[in-house]
Amino acid sequence: MRKIEIIPLYYDKEILPGDDLGKIIVELAEKTGISIKNKDVVVVSHKVVSKAEGRVISLNAIKPSQRAIEISMKTGKDSKIVELILREASEVLKVGDGHIITLSRHGIVCANSGVDRSNSGGPNKVVLLPVDPDKSAEKIRVRIRDLTGKDVAVVISDTYGRPFRLGVINLAIGLSGIKPFRDYIGKPDRNGYIMRVTQVAIVDEIASAAELVMGQGSESTPFAIIRNVNYEACNECSCKELIMDKDKWLFK
């Protein structure tokens, strides 16, 4: 029996620009009494990655554009936050009462381009997504390998809504060392029927599994280690592989 474990790493200090996340994770694992093993998956909330990379913006410094002011009036959102949402978007898809859905610069369809006010470190601050989450994941992975000699996978997670379903779930926005899919195409099922379409987005399921211990509020658990996941190691893989080309979208 291959039992999976989801191990929370509690950290109640504020992450500051320049903080060494790989080192923090290794130290927390030691403190928690588990040593990092080969093939562990380390899940990191994007928020601490953004903070370590200085992607926290003080709203005082933002001057909203005319377009941001217009969208602010339409949505009831703070015009300075709207300005940041526009800067982080490659395209605005939907604007309405209380919501702005964009295609983020990373290619993710999301609310507010991922610009987030919760757990930002202060009332007048917001957190933007990391500039290149795959690179952020790789940096943490290399650092963990340097410190421990262990080869892990790293997944950066963030919270997303769904178009036809209530509630948010965690998805992967960056990865290193792991193939994002578990691929069943061309493989037989139990009856020998050859499966034609199934690719499981395993990194998204890993991000969701980690959220069960990480939480969204005051839990102070920005890291989790998932142990015993059956995944394919991959050095050249990217979270961008999960992005569906716009010309394949069935809903607009």
Add this chain to the structure above:
Amino acid sequence: MRKIEIIPLYYDKEILPGDDLGKIIVELAEKTGISIKNKDVVVVSHKVVSKAEGRVISLNAIKPSQRAIEISMKTGKDSKIVELILREASEVLKVGDGHIITLSRHGIVCANSGVDRSNSGGPNKVVLLPVDPDKSAEKIRVRIRDLTGKDVAVVISDTYGRPFRLGVINLAIGLSGIKPFRDYIGKPDRNGYIMRVTQVAIVDEIASAAELVMGQGSESTPFAIIRNVNYEACNECSCKELIMDKDKWLFK
């Protein structure tokens, strides 16, 4: 430290109509060397639920309607399967080359109304979704309680694609004994900022976590026990709470 465990229950026999899933789960847990505990979450693949409930259809018996034949020509899908997809749909949303997206009778936006050819038990058979997955979950939960005296939660899972993202993930289609959301609305974050919108669809994250051990192909693991999840017990909750009213849809 509250470590979550995801324990696979391997079962390589075919599930037959009338099979007692609650009893099978209890016996498998004993055989696996873990006894079921209060507050465990038992995740069950919808496919075995459908099989136990006789929701497997032989295609030989199906006569496609004129509409099914037309959609079959447009999509390249077997007209008998299209007929079943139409019967299981409350509304057809998109029809195109190779795909039929419907609103299922349960209110879920999905491909093919959940009609599924893989692991159906034979080349000419397809599996339909359970008629009332919440009721199916409740039946299993009550049976486990009767046999063990333990009060667990039960989640029925199925695989879904996402409108703007490649790969499928597991979501919950039925539940018993668990509140589907972990609710942060009105709660403070680490900085005291009051969160206004966040409801985490924890049953979907549980279904995704379970999929990491269950798999989609020949894994023969239709059950998983998830231990130590922080969830709110609920006797009157339903998976229907996750359904977004159609008038709230932003994408059509």
